[in-house]
Amino acid sequence: MSLGWNDIKSRYRRTVLGPFWIVLNTMISIGFLGFVYKTIFKMAIGDFLPFIAAGIIIWNLIFANISESCLAFIQQKYLLQGIPIRPELIIVRLVFRNTIIFFHNLIVVIIILFIFGYGLNLNFLLAIPGMIFIFILSFSVGIILAYLSARFRDLPQMVSSLMGIMFLITPIIWPKRLLGENQIIAIINPFTHMITMIREPLLGNPVPLLSWIVVIMIAFMMSMLAFVVSRSFRYRLMYWL
Amino acid sequence: MAEIKIKNASVHFPVYNDSILSLRMAFLGLMGNKKVRPPLKPVKALKSINLHLKDGDRIGLIGLNGAGKSTLLRLMAGIYKPTSGFVERRGKVGTLFDLYLGMDEEAPGYENIFIAGTILGLSPDQISAATNEIIEFSELGEAIYRPLKTYSMGMRVRLAFSVATSIHSEIMLVDEIIGVGDIKFLKKAGERIERVVSDARVFVLASHAEFVLKDFCRTGVVMEEGNIIFTGPIDEAINFYNERNLPGGV
Numbered sequence: 006m007s008l009g010w011n012d013i014k015s016r017y018r019r020t021v022l023g024p025f026w027i028v029l030n031t032m033i034s035i036g037f038l039g040f041v042y043k044t045i046f047k048m049a050i051g052d053f054l055p056f057i058a059a060g061i062i063i064w065n066l067i068f069a070n071i072s073e074s075c076l077a078f079i080q081q082k083y084l085l086q087g088i089p090i091r092p093e094l095i096i097v098r099l100v101f102r103n104t105i106i107f108f109h110n111l112i113v114v115i116i117i118l119f120i121f122g123y124g125l126n127l128n129f130l131l132a133i134p135g136m137i138f139i140f141i142l143s144f145s146v147g148i149i150l151a152y153l154s155a156r157f158r159d160l161p162q163m164v165s166s167l168m169g170i171m172f173l174i175t176p177i178i179w180p181k182r183l184l185g186e187n188q189i190i191a192i193i194n195p196f197t198h199m200i201t202m203i204r205e206p207l208l209g210n211p212v213p214l215l216s217w218i219v220v221i222m223i224a225f226m227m228s229m230l231a232f233v234v235s236r237s238f239r240y241r242l243m244y245w246l
Numbered sequence: 247m248a249e250i251k252i253k254n255a256s257v258h259f260p261v262y263n264d265s266i267l268s269l270r271m272a273f274l275g276l277m278g279n280k281k282v283r284p285p286l287k288p289v290k291a292l293k294s295i296n297l298h299l300k301d302g303d304r305i306g307l308i309g310l311n312g313a314g315k316s317t318l319l320r321l322m323a324g325i326y327k328p329t330s331g332f333v334e335r336r337g338k339v340g341t342l343f344d345l346y347l348g349m350d351e352e353a354p355g356y357e358n359i360f361i362a363g364t365i366l367g368l369s370p371d372q373i374s375a376a377t378n379e380i381i382e383f384s385e386l387g388e389a390i391y392r393p394l395k396t397y398s399m400g401m402r403v404r405l406a407f408s409v410a411t412s413i414h415s416e417i418m419l420v421d422e423i424i425g426v427g428d429i430k431f432l433k434k435a436g437e438r439i440e441r442v443v444s445d446a447r448v449f450v451l452a453s454h455a456e457f458v459l460k461d462f463c464r465t466g467v468v469m470e471e472g473n474i475i476f477t478g479p480i481d482e483a484i485n486f487y488n489e490r491n492l493p494g495g496v
Contacts, residue, residue, distance in 0.1 A: 081348075083344060084346065085325070086325060087344045088343075088366065089323045089325050090365065243325055
């Protein structure tokens with residue numbers, strides 16, 4: 006929705022650098038991580054930085070969608086009570102806004118890829134279906150969380166601490182192989198597959214079949230659930246706010 | 247043709263206190279924990295309302311605070327669904343319930359026209375087509391380039407009102423707010439509502455201001471504690487309301 010664009014504009018209205026803050030934030034955090042890995046863990050960042058950079062921006066997209074959705078209806082209470090609109094549009098707006106931010110950040114990652122000599126190959130295009138599934142997934146999970154959070158006000162807190170844990174146990178800033186024999190921890194974690202879906206194509210690799218299957222299945226289940234949730238609670242939502 | 251039929255519609259709000267909204271309490275409740283406080287009694291905001299609005303109706307809702315005017319308007323708009331009974335609605339609904347319309351404090355007025363217009367369901371083309379007219383009507387002049395947060399209450403009302411009434415709705419529902427505009431704007435607003443209403447639409451206004459009600463409405467509906475207690479010509483309705491609440495005159 007065009008309102009997503011407007012949100013970006015308004016967020017940076019009174020800042021000097023404007024939208025470059027989005028990019029700069031990402032660059033700073035990726036830069037520091039690279040520095041830490043290089044000096045403390047003595048890793049060759051050439052192999053590693055593109056991996057981390059891609060992981061972080063995808064995680065940021067998923068994280069922002071999920072955590073903002075939890076508060077979406079609660080914060081937009083007056084809008085929902087004032088105008089007969091479909092509550093789901095609020096979720097569309099925020100997912101759209103975060104996707105625009107993601108594309109800003111993608112520029113940083115592409116620059117890093119070039120600096121470290123990764124060429125773009127055809128696998129890069131596989132990131133597009135990956136993006137589409139993340140979009141569907143964010144939208145569905147966002148709707149479910151937004152409704153449930155309006156009813157159960159503990160949920161946003163629960164989700165945010167859960168997401169903190171997920172960031173640590175998902176192979177985002179560390180590679181899966183470090184798990185050694187405990188690969189299963191990453192494999193049963195759906196976030197691993199969501200990250201993989203987009204990261205591998207960006208790095209020029211094909212996406213493992215397992216990740217395709219997991220993400221498509223979850224996206225399908227969640228969109229069904231979101232449909233049921235929004236159908237059954239659309240009108241009750243107004244009494245919860 | 248625009249029409250709203252309300253039959254035996256009641257709206258009961260469940261009152262969620264902290265413990266009911268909490269997941270932990272819901273869980274403990276399921277486990278049969280006796281300490282969980284019982285839910286508070288629902289608030290009966292509307293009790294078996296019957297109302298039939300047709301083309302050309304100009305209704306003024308009158309009642310004390312908490313009588314159910316705003317709830318009834320939201321019921322008409324389809325924001326609330328009745329907890330019992332039913333509401334049938336035909337025609338495109340426009341609302342002017344608060345001055346918020348999703349507007350952004352930091353954004354200048356003209357951008358807020360875009361935001362509010364989009365939220366109200368206009369396409370970008372429709373908004374650009376209407377923008378000049380909205381700026382002109384709201385009489386904001388140069389102020390349209392200033393951020394919304396620098397606006398006075400009256401300026402906000404003029405902007406919100408101008409946007410909301412630039413949309414061609416068959417059913418227009420307005421709550422309280424127009425009383426805030428100054429006398430000059432009210433006169434203009436009146437002309438605009440005349441025009442909006444003359445397109446054979448349904449117009450419902452909740453207000454405490456007698457002169458606003460008399461100017462814009464033909465029929466008065468007096469509400470008390472969630473019931474409609476009087477329906478009739480606007481002057482009689484206002485008299486009825488005043489007698490009932492201020493016996494012996496003002």
